[in-house]
Amino acid sequence: MSDQVKIKTENLRQFTKMILGNFISEQDARITADVLLAADVRGIESHGVARLQRYISGLKQGVILPIGEAKIIKETPVSIVADGQGGMGQPITCKIMEKCIEKARTHFMCFASIRNSNHYGIAGYYTKMALEENMIGISLTNSAPLVLPTFSSEAVIGTNPISIGIPAQKHRPFLLDMATSTVPRGKLEVYARKNKPMPDSWATDEKGIPSVDPSLVLHNMVHRIGGGLLPLGGGGELTGGHKGFGLSAVVDIFSGVLSSGKLGKDVYGEKGKPAGVCHFIGAIHPDAFCGLKEISSNMDDYIDMLKSSRPAEGEDYIYVAGEKEYRNEEKNAQEMWLQDKVFQNLRDLGKEFGLTLPSL
Amino acid sequence: MSDQVKIKTENLRQFTKMILGNFISEQDARITADVLLAADVRGIESHGVARLQRYISGLKQGVILPIGEAKIIKETPVSIVADGQGGMGQPITCKIMEKCIEKARTHFMCFASIRNSNHYGIAGYYTKMALEENMIGISLTNSAPLVLPTFSSEAVIGTNPISIGIPAQKHRPFLLDMATSTVPRGKLEVYARKNKPMPDSWATDEKGIPSVDPSLVLHNMVHRIGGGLLPLGGGGELTGGHKGFGLSAVVDIFSGVLSSGKLGKDVYGEKGKPAGVCHFIGAIHPDAFCGLKEISSNMDDYIDMLKSSRPAEGEDYIYVAGEKEYRNEEKNAQEMWLQDKVFQNLRDLGKEFGLTLPSL
Numbered sequence: 163m164s165d166q167v168k169i170k171t172e173n174l175r176q177f178t179k180m181i182l183g184n185f186i187s188e189q190d191a192r193i194t195a196d197v198l199l200a201a202d203v204r205g206i207e208s209h210g211v212a213r214l215q216r217y218i219s220g221l222k223q224g225v226i227l228p229i230g231e232a233k234i235i236k237e238t239p240v241s242i243v244a245d246g247q248g249g250m251g252q253p254i255t256c257k258i259m260e261k262c263i264e265k266a267r268t269h270f271m272c273f274a275s276i277r278n279s280n281h282y283g284i285a286g287y288y289t290k291m292a293l294e295e296n297m298i299g300i301s302l303t304n305s306a307p308l309v310l311p312t313f314s315s316e317a318v319i320g321t322n323p324i325s326i327g328i329p330a331q332k333h334r335p336f337l338l339d340m341a342t343s344t345v346p347r348g349k350l351e352v353y354a355r356k357n358k359p360m361p362d363s364w365a366t367d368e369k370g371i372p373s374v375d376p377s378l379v380l381h382n383m384v385h386r387i388g389g390g391l392l393p394l395g396g397g398g399e400l401t402g403g404h405k406g407f408g409l410s411a412v413v414d415i416f417s418g419v420l421s422s423g424k425l426g427k428d429v430y431g432e433k434g435k436p437a438g439v440c441h442f443i444g445a446i447h448p449d450a451f452c453g454l455k456e457i458s459s460n461m462d463d464y465i466d467m468l469k470s471s472r473p474a475e476g477e478d479y480i481y482v483a484g485e486k487e488y489r490n491e492e493k494n495a496q497e498m499w500l501q502d503k504v505f506q507n508l509r510d511l512g513k514e515f516g517l518t519l520p521s522l
Numbered sequence: 523m524s525d526q527v528k529i530k531t532e533n534l535r536q537f538t539k540m541i542l543g544n545f546i547s548e549q550d551a552r553i554t555a556d557v558l559l560a561a562d563v564r565g566i567e568s569h570g571v572a573r574l575q576r577y578i579s580g581l582k583q584g585v586i587l588p589i590g591e592a593k594i595i596k597e598t599p600v601s602i603v604a605d606g607q608g609g610m611g612q613p614i615t616c617k618i619m620e621k622c623i624e625k626a627r628t629h630f631m632c633f634a635s636i637r638n639s640n641h642y643g644i645a646g647y648y649t650k651m652a653l654e655e656n657m658i659g660i661s662l663t664n665s666a667p668l669v670l671p672t673f674s675s676e677a678v679i680g681t682n683p684i685s686i687g688i689p690a691q692k693h694r695p696f697l698l699d700m701a702t703s704t705v706p707r708g709k710l711e712v713y714a715r716k717n718k719p720m721p722d723s724w725a726t727d728e729k730g731i732p733s734v735d736p737s738l739v740l741h742n743m744v745h746r747i748g749g750g751l752l753p754l755g756g757g758g759e760l761t762g763g764h765k766g767f768g769l770s771a772v773v774d775i776f777s778g779v780l781s782s783g784k785l786g787k788d789v790y791g792e793k794g795k796p797a798g799v800c801h802f803i804g805a806i807h808p809d810a811f812c813g814l815k816e817i818s819s820n821m822d823d824y825i826d827m828l829k830s831s832r833p834a835e836g837e838d839y840i841y842v843a844g845e846k847e848y849r850n851e852e853k854n855a856q857e858m859w860l861q862d863k864v865f866q867n868l869r870d871l872g873k874e875f876g877l878t879l880p881s882l
Contacts, residue, residue, distance in 0.1 A: 370834025420811035451780035474730025
């Protein structure tokens with residue numbers, strides 16, 4: 163694989179942390195590096211260290227502030243409203259999630275709606291924090307407006323992911339982490355590079371008509387001509403696109419309406435100003451319901467039932483949410499591959515701070 | 523419209539309540555009739571009085587028990603686990619939702635996971651109960667296994683709907699109520715009657731290969747040959763079908779895993795035995811977050827933003843979740859149309875109990 167470079171996972175983590183440490187506290191740099199690495203090792207490269215350059219630019223330009231803690235605006239035994247004050251999404255969200263988990267130990271559950279934050283990496287990271295404490299986790303975030311409401315040609319909603327995790331016993335926990343658009347923008351880029359037509363449920367042309375031409379759609383997105391990604395289910399209502407739109411709106415609402423933050427096209431709405439990304443996270447203690455022992459054992463039975471269903475012709479395996487990512491995690495624990503382009507960008511970035519990223 | 527019959531909505535409600543009153547208490551009959559009518563007036567006919575015959579058969583055969591109240595198995599300030607004891611889904615769920623709303627007044631939120639219940643009608647009914655008290659509502663239920671996991675050819679999960687509602691001020695509340703399959707089975711029946719090919723993201727043949735032949739798929743479903751409905755996003759992963767599958771599993775988990783109830787293909791798993799349907803419902807007080815005034819006003823702004831986005835070519839209106847159903851509700855408040863077949867079935871059912879349903 164000549165367009166990929168092999169590195170030690172731990173080296174990449176340290177390198178990322180050291181670079182971030184020039185702008186934010188060591189603790190916040192450690193958290194942010196951990197969230198970025200979690201994406202790469204889980205195989206979600208679009209949300210990994212490839213984003214570091216963008217974070218550093220944001221910190222330099224002052225559109226991301228070197229703040230790693232949210233201000234608590236309101237608190238009840240089971241809920242939090244917090245203001246990220248334009249700071250780094252990862253440490254802000256991580257610390258509030260720790261608070262949610264702590265409160266859920268006493269009060270059975272706690273949910274937080276956070277406004278004025280920034281890109282927080284993969285939604286599933288925070289869900290996993292709850293899973294590691296044997297709790298049920300939830301994590302939602304709004305994001306840059308790239309997606310069309312049903313019957314619209316104007317991208318005013320984000321790819322707004324939903325992540326939900328539930329502990330199991332013999333199986334790894336169920337861990338859903340999905341954008342509410344059919345695909346992320348990165349998928350179009352892959353198809354454009356290969357000059358390959360895409361399915362017509364992914365995106366539309368500038369008139370809002372489903373398109374199979376990824377280059378056209380990307381050109382229109384970059385130049386803000388119109389059109390964009392389609393919600394899960396595709397265009398119109400015939401194949402359920404209004405459902406994906408509805409789910410995307412729910413994510414916006416829990417993240418931004420409940421916290422009185424930015425919504426829809428106002429997220430990243432003013433160039434040079436803080437993005438105002440909003441999140442919704444939470445933890446539910448299993449004792450709120452049938453308790454960990456029963457719930458995790460029920461989960462095992464359920465996962466077994468799903469996996470033992472008869473495969474479709476040509477298939478031989480039924481995947482459960484999170485399974486592919488767990489496999490990547492194991493594979494990439496010690497060493498991992500980086501796209502050559504990403505590796506070179508990181509090296510250039512490192513030079514600026516007198517840091518080197520060794521390859522294997 | 524010669525295949526439709528016009529009736530007074532109030533007459534249909536009374537008629538439905540009187541028939542049910544032969545089996546369950548007057549209060550429970552009133553609640554059940556109200557939930558069924560809510561479906562019809564909102565235009566979701568598949569979940570309306572057309573189901574009455576099936577409920578009555580179930581009650582006669584003892585697979586639905588004449589019980590209208592769940593047994594509380596566990597309770598915390600913010601959660602309930604309840605056992606429906608094989609009773610009627612509507613009164614059971616309605617009473618537990620009232621309890622959730624009551625508890626949310628004091629403790630900011632309450633969620634209930636209910637096992638051993640039956641079909642509870644439209645998910646959105648219970649969400650709406652929360653909205654009427656100016657709270658945020660959620661309602662999920664598992665259901666008969668008609669849907670395929672991604673890469674499977676065996677229907678082991680339900681159409682498992684998700685309903686979420688959030689209060690607004692000048693606008694009607696946001697009210698999402700969607701199956702997590704691309705379409706419900708009824709949509710295939712409509713296409714089969716018209717001999718029309720269906721989109722290939724709706725269902726598969728017996729081998730799990732997407733099919734455009736609704737008659738074939740329905741035949742296979744009735745005779746349990748294999749195949750079934752596809753999750754939202756369609757077959758495989760290319761168009762996001764694994765996301766619909768993941769969401770459907772989440773509904774099963776919150777309804778049946780948290781309550782230690784029936785899951786997946788075990789729901790309606792034994793003929794002649796109680797179905798064991800499970801639900802998850804809950805209410806969140808706006809004071810848990812930014813309060814009703816801010817939240818409902820934020821919702822107005824958000825809905826305005828979505829609706830004012832530029833329509834796609836050939837379209838002129840952006841719908842928000844629940845909007846079409848509110849319009850139907852207004853239209854059908856006094857008088858409504860019933861399919862002639864449904865009307866005749868109800869008349870036949872009425873004769874059995876000495877009741878008549880007058881048409882206009």
